Amino acid sequence: MIKASVILTFFISLTTNITLAQKSKGGGVLKVGNFRHYVDYFNKMEDENIAQAIPNAQSWDWMKANIPLFECPQQNFEEMWYYRWWTLRKHLKQTDQGYVFTEFLVKRNYADKYNLIASALGHHIYEARWLHDNKYLTDYLNVWYRGNEGKPMKKLRGFSSWNIYAMYNRYLVNSDSAWLMNMLPDLEADYAAWENEKRLRNGLFWNTDVKDAMEETISGGRREQNARPTINSYMYGNAMALARMETMAGNKAKTQLYSLKADTIKQLFQQYLWNAKDTFFETRKTAGDTMANVREEIGFIPWYFNLPDAGYEAAWKKITDESGFFAPFGLTTAERNHPQFRTHGCCKCEWDGAVWPYATAQTMTAMANLMNNYQQNVVNDSVYFRLMELYVESQYYRGRPYIGEYLDEKTGYWLKGDQERSRYYNHSTYNDLIITGLVGLRPRADNIIEVNPLIPANEWNWFCLDNVLYHGKKVTIIWDKDGTKYKKGKGFSVWVNGKKVASAATLQKVTGNL
Structure with missing residues (x-):
């Protein structure tokens, strides 16, 4: 029965991925090639002493196929966007049971099999739910909940977690109800175990x-x-x-x-x-x-x-x-x-x-x-x-993009910055904050698209979030104060598969139909 459920999950996910790919055809605004220079720079600024499933040499091709695009006039926000996708990719690891995300690139003696650590799993789900290919996160969650001979990994509950909540919020992005329903018995058992233990x-x-x-x-x-x-x-x-x-x-x-x-x-x-x-x-x-x-x-x-x-x-x-x-x-x-x-x-x-x-x-x-x-x-x-x-400004070390464990609140100095374990520490979100907070795409279960930007009107004259795969459709969100940057009209607008579904003259909450 366990093997059958795993096979069923695989085919459900495969079918969903194909369906999403078919539905996602639509026009975009940003040219992906305009952002390659970031990845070229990131690749050159380090010696790649640890490579996992997607090495640096393949990072740009992987990013082109998987990530939304973001452009804004504040260069460090934009640079950090591509840096954080680039670093997330570093943590993809191929196992005999599929892909997983690590927290540390170096091995930790308290980790589970495949060097997995559950403490930031909720963050991993929130960030990776925006990748175009569902297989990475689906594999990862299947390993955590069924990778121990059909049972959860031994250290799934090693740290407090909001995994179940995060998995539901992933569904609000990809609409893959079949996979979520297939996982429901596992999640019920997980919740009951927490009640029994804590x-x-x-x-x-x-x-x-x-x-x-x-x-x-x-x-x-x-x-x-x-x-x-x-x-x-x-x-x-x-x-x-x-x-x-x-x-x-x-x-x-x-x-x-x-x-x-x-x-x-x-x-x-x-x-x-x-x-x-x-x-x-x-x-x-x-x-x-x-x-x-x-x-x-x-x-x-x-x-x-x-x-x-x-x-x-x-x-x-x-x-x-x-x-x-x-x-x-x-x-x-x-x-x-x-x-x-x-x-x-x-x-x-x-x-x-x-x-x-x-x-x-x-x-x-x-x-x-x-x-x-x-x-x-x-x-x-x-x-x-x-x-x-401040969050963006803190993610630099010696003038270069950097994400580590923790830092001094007054100087910005990374307290473990010279330790290999701290480099590319995968224990937070950034791009999800840009999408759902700053730009304001608020995931929901119905067919209404809701966008509520949290950007003061006098900060940016323009920005664009493009190539966002949401409910199987390509979403583009544009702010162009005078209409000269993107030639799509003045003001704030939301586009689904190349069709404008909502707009306003100012940066404000808008809704439209998917």
Whole structure:
């Protein structure tokens, strides 16, 4: 039965890929050759001492076949776009069970088979869901959930995860319901295992900070089994995703079951993890059942999953506070004015204040959700844009594009920048933030295309996101203030397979029919 299900998944995915390719025929605006110079530069700026499935020499051909195109007047945003696709490709590894994505290029002794590590799997799904060829991510997820003689890999639950939620959000991009339904029993079993292993008596979930992929925090420790905003937000998101999948499958009873599970987590989360004194979601210490009384960046994660009810938005006031989380090179992982900020020493992966791209990506995704899905006046597109600028500016090292583990919040110095393990560290998103946040393509299940850019009107006179494969169609999003750049008319417009489906005179939310 296991082999049959794997074969079925393969043919479902193959059929879907063919169907998507047939549907995706449509005109584009940007010329792919105009961006090759980035890849030529990236290839020349390093000695390729580690090559996996797609070596540097094949990187441009792979990118041409797989990635959306992006052009804007702020060159570092554009350069980083192509750099992050180039680095993601480095982590593709061919195995006897198909393709997988690694987190480190170098081997880690705590990794699973094929050097797999589950801590950033949610990030991998969000970023790779925009690749045109579904096989890379489909293979990867099949290996994680069925690669151990038909069973999950041994270390699938080695770290807190929002994998189930991310897989549903992948479906919102590629519309491959058949594959998702085929995976549903595996995801139900995964959720039940988390409940069995990590649920506290009060109904919340616990983990140690290191198994949250966030070691040496101010709020916890490597052995402290605390109720943290991370794992509880993830489990809420996973339950919500399962409820939606069960609706797709026509399972009314299970839809209700997972909806109730999600609602229970939400109520407990808001009851036990909201610190009214700090106006922030914080870790609750299991020992003594008390708040940790420290604002950490993980307090923004609930909005990644649209978890909080209205009324908690005041937490976001700290995002622009220099004594809070706002630092010269990005968002700190703990509040800067806390007495224990950056007190754990250096360079053993401390989450007591330094800037981690892993956390930045989560916070920026959460902020885009806040701005799209909540009525609030705490943050606006100028805040979002400035924080994206800092995120881009931080991803350089000695004048060259670089993505590593973590960095000093004041100098921008990569704290493990000279270690081989830190190079091309695949534990965050960037391109997904450009697509869904900055440019504003908001994935959804129906046939409405929704675009809500978070770019202040006075920042860019033009930009184009092109060749985006969404619901099996090619999407192009254009901002051309005076109409002279792309010759497609003045203003903001959305095109599907070469046909304009939505437009506006200014940068604003628009919707159209796919």
